[in-house]
Amino acid sequence: xxxxxxxxxxxxxxxxxxxxxxxxxxxxxxxxxxxxxxxxxxxxxxxxxxxxxxxxxxxxxxxxxxxxxxxxxxxxxxxxxxxxxxxxxxxxxxxxxxxxxxxxxxxxxxxxxxxxxxxxxxxxxxxxxxxxxxxxxxxxxxxxxxxxxxxxxxxxxxxxxxxxxxxxxxxxxxxxxxxxxxxxxxxxxxxxxxxxxxxxxxxxxxxxxxxxxxxx
Numbered sequence: 001x002x003x004x005x006x007x008x009x010x011x012x013x014x015x016x017x018x019x020x021x022x023x024x025x026x027x028x029x030x031x032x033x034x035x036x037x038x039x040x041x042x043x044x045x046x047x048x049x050x051x052x053x054x055x056x057x058x059x060x061x062x063x064x065x066x067x068x069x070x071x072x073x074x075x076x077x078x079x080x081x082x083x084x085x086x087x088x089x090x091x092x093x094x095x096x097x098x099x100x101x102x103x104x105x106x107x108x109x110x111x112x113x114x115x116x117x118x119x120x121x122x123x124x125x126x127x128x129x130x131x132x133x134x135x136x137x138x139x140x141x142x143x144x145x146x147x148x149x150x151x152x153x154x155x156x157x158x159x160x161x162x163x164x165x166x167x168x169x170x171x172x173x174x175x176x177x178x179x180x181x182x183x184x185x186x187x188x189x190x191x192x193x194x195x196x197x198x199x200x201x202x203x204x205x206x207x208x209x210x211x212x213x214x215x216x
Contacts, residue, residue, distance in 0.1 A: 024120065025148055027090070028129075032121040035179045036187050041118035042074045042169065043188065043202065047195060048112055049078025049167060052098050057164075059201040064178050072125060072171040072178075080137035080167050081144070088151045091117050123148060127173035134170070136162035185209050 032038050039062070046060045057077035066073050079098060081087045122131045123146065133144040141161030143154045162168055185204050192200060193211045202209040 021149065024090070027117055028120040028123040028148065031117060032124070035125065036184070038118075038121045038125055039074075039179070039184060039188070040191055041121055043192060044112040045118055046074065046076035046078060046167070047192075047200065049076055049080070052079060053077060053165075054199070058199055059203070061203045062184075063205055064174065064181070064184075069173050070178075072174045073168060074171075075166065075168040077164055077166040080135040080162070080165055081133065081142055082137050084142060084144070084153055087144070088153075090120065119146065122146070122169065122171050125171045125174055127175045130172040132170040132172065134161045134168040136165050136167075138165045181205055181207065 032041060042062075043060055050058055059077050061073075061075045063073040065071075082098070119131070123129050129148050131146045133142070133146070135142040135144065136158040138158065141156045141158035143156055143161060145152045181204055185207060188202055188204070188209045189196070189212050192202065192209075193215050196202065196209065196211045197215065
């Protein structure tokens with residue numbers, strides 16, 4: 001039988017949860033185990049960042065096995081990292097893109113993500129558990145490094161960071177085997193068919209991803 005304390009003796013919650021470094025590794029390696037799911041998260045993040053630019057440069061480019069280190073590069077023409085302090089928080093509970101906000105409490109249909117954990121999955125594709133971000137938010141440039149231990153940031157000229165507004169993600173020394181281009185193109189075609197039909201351009205190693213045959 002459950003024992004209930006008198007109301008006056010109910011403990012008050014005044015200390016937040018605390019997490020050790022092991023939680024980050026668990027999230028990075030177990031949240032999205034499939035390579036396809038990780039690419040989906042990367043493209044979803046890029047789409048969210050391009051909400052203010054839907055009628056201009058609505059494009060995501062993916063490159064695999066980039067020499068000399070066999071890196072994976074995912075580049076978009078979105079807002080870039082608008083606020084580093086928010087970017088480095090894992091699962092802040094909401095996603096903000098310029099004036100658009102989406103959260104668990106109030107979902108914004110323009111924004112796909114809310115959890116803010118997808119970027120951790122990039123570490124699971126890296127053979128050295130290192131991911132670099134080059135950001136141009138049209139105001140300031142940032143070079144950010146993410147590892148299992150945390151983040152480091154260097155503020156630089158925006159055009160030096162990236163010659164256009166947006167974000168370039170560099171996943172260092174991709175783990176083998178790397179997903180085949182044909183499989184990735186087919187997956188992205190199905191997963192983002194509606195977005196592609198509305199004008200989103202996705203390229204995998206220079207090959208355009210088209211909506212599935214017969215898709216209406």
